[in-house]
Amino acid sequence: MSVLLRHGVVQCITPPKFELILSSIDTFVKTGKLNKGFETDLRDIQEFYGANIGVTLYEYIRDSTLNTNDTILTSYKKFEKFRGVLDLMSEIFSHDFSKSFVNSIEANSTLKDLVSSGMDAYKRGQSGESTEQDELILSTLALVSKHQTLEFIPFEIELPTSTFDEPKLCDLKVIVENLADDFSQFVGDWKNQMITHLFESFGRMRISELFDIIVDFPESKPALIDLKECLSKVNLDDHLVNTYKASLRKRLLHAGAQTPDIIIQFISTVRSFSIIDQTGRYLKAIMKDITDYLMTREDTIKCLSKMMTEEGGELWEELEDPTVIRTEEEEDEEKPALDSSKPDLIKIFVDMHRGNKDLFINEYKDTLTEKLLKGGFDIEVETRTVELLKIRFGEKALYYCEIMLKDISDSKFINNNINSQLSNEDQLEVKIISRNFWPSSAQETEDVTQHSKLHPSVRDMMDAFQQQYQKLKAPRRLLWQPCLGQIDIIVTIGHSEVPITTNPIDASLLLYFAEDETFTVPKLCELLNISQDVCDKKISHWVKMGLLKMVDQGLYSIQDEYNPDQNETEAVEDSDSNKKGGRQALMRQYDDIVHGMLSTMDSMDASRIHQMLSMVISDPLPTYDYDVQELRVYLQELIEEGVLEIESNMYRLK
Secondary structure, eight states, X not given: OEEEEETTEEEEEOOXXXXXXXXXXXXXXXXXXXXXXXXXXXXXXXXXXXXXXXXHHHHHHHHHHOOTTOOHHHHHHHHHHHHHHHHHHHHHHTSXXXXXXXXXXXXXSOHHHHHHHHHHHHHHHHTTOXXXXXXXXXXXXXXXXXXXOOOOOOOOOOOOOSOOSSOOHHHHHHHHHXXXXXXXXXXXXXXXXXXXXXHHHHHHHHHHTHHHHHHTTTTTHHHHHHHHHHHHHSOOHHHHHHHHHHHHHHHTSSTTSOHHHHHHHHHHHHHHHHXXXXXOHHHHHHHHHHHHHHTXXXXXXXXXXXXXXXXXXXXXXXXXXXXXXXXXXXXHTTOOSSSSSSOXXXXXXXXXXXXXXXXXXXXXXXXXXXXXXXXXXXXXXXXXXXXXXXXHHOTGGGHHHHHHHHHHHHHHHHXXXXXXXXXXXXXXXXXXXXXXXXXXGGSOOOHHHHTOOOOHHHHHHHHHHHHHHHHHHTTOOOOOOGGGOOEEEEEEETTEEEEEEEOHHHHHHHHHHHHOSEEEHHHHHHHHTOOHHHHHHHHHHHHHTTSEEEEETTEEEEOSXXXXXXXXXXXXXXXXXXXXXXXXXXXXXXHHHHHHHHHHHSEEOHHHHHHHHHXXXXXXXXXXXXXXXHHHHHHHHHHXXXXXEEETTEEEEO
16 A cells, blocks of 8 residues: 555555556566566556656655665666666656656765776776776766766876976876866866866975975976966965965974074065065065064074175175165155065065164174275275165165275275385285274274283384374374284294284284293283283184194293194193083083974084084073084984984984
């Protein structure tokens, strides 16, 4: 008996031939054969009861056939088996029971597995390795595609290795398009969806490599252009920003990274992101982490000034390039430094310090002072640098620097004039500076040298120059700064001649030894008018240089033969032999620094690690004053502990 709903009235009836139809279906399930007269019986039922009886019959077939534990392939095999019956019912009862059956399959299983299996089966068929199961999968997939819109595309394609110096995306698009065209015979037109999937997969891969891509800039421009195209097709904005910020924190923004390396990576980041996105929205979200960290570094301004004002420095081309220089009117309008295909890096760094240009100018004045005092009278490069800085920061800001350059230029003229009046033995090169316009670094501040006495031969040369200067520039007089000067001398020891460049006071100490073979420390203190502590340090310096030796307690003389390596080794052994164990133990304070450096640089040799430790260690850690050999002993301890490993003399984290 069946319960039917017809014209709103529930009727309990036993329709003619209905039981025969159900029996025919049961037989078909078991044997795969329909009883004779099945189609005639269906038409009789439709004529007697109308189309609704077809729904009841379909539900009987569905419920007796489909199982919730069936795989999608098993379900579609059953569909294939019943397809003739369902198509016949669809014709007789004017309802697409085949589609209804497919919808029921989708409700009980997922199409993702089918499509994934279909893609694998297709690839095996292309390579001539197709199996009977593959053919069944593909035929089932073709059947599904006639009734369902298959939106998921779980294809995989071999992505390129991590090389960034040539474009990859264009070739990959061709491969995917060809694959989509071939596979369309089974699932229809998936090309656009497959290309979108490629953009997302390739874009995510490039984002995961973005830190290394930027390290390799500008050679990595092709990789950046590929990433730009991906970002224009799919929304990976948040993923890009979050991934790169995480890479910065892990690999750059920590104590193990040198300030110049952080600045260089920041510069490359700005230039790279100007290729990816000229609006600057990504960079604005990223740069704050870097700028905030750089503001905590004491040497940031010094490093920036050096990069900006030294030829070949990372910011030198920015200083030279007139296309990025903004006029005062543009700066008054507060035009963003990032809103450009060629961002103004100098302005970015100035803005990072709240627009305080004086910080950069004052640092450059100290740098210029050092160059002018230690160099000769050729100031062509420095003059050009100051002219470029005037264009960037204004003439008023560089006024003192111009005075400093003029002092050196005038000194050259005065030196030529005075030395022409002196004998060759008395000639000096004297830098005459206007003390009110030079930084304090150009003036002696050490009490130990302000009242020191120089060797008579040096003093005589200075007096001769002073006399000629007073004749030329009366009533002006010179106030000597011997601590800032330097003297070139040649020390003869045995059969060796040792050229030395040092300050006048240290040179005076050696000149006294040229007059007498031995001196006591008190005697040298008296002659030079310096304290015993200062004298001990200066003598110790020349002992380590291999020029002096201690013949008795407090008594020193010139070496018999020049052998600096032997003397330095002996000095180290005498003073440090009883401290080596303790010194090695103290090196464990640098564990985090070494770990951070190797996290950033991947691998480094001992010399490079030694150089970086010498530069980056600051309070509260003690000064790094170890040699490379001591460092190797320390690194070997880390290897034995399983922290590091070494290959081809390169250390890396294990």
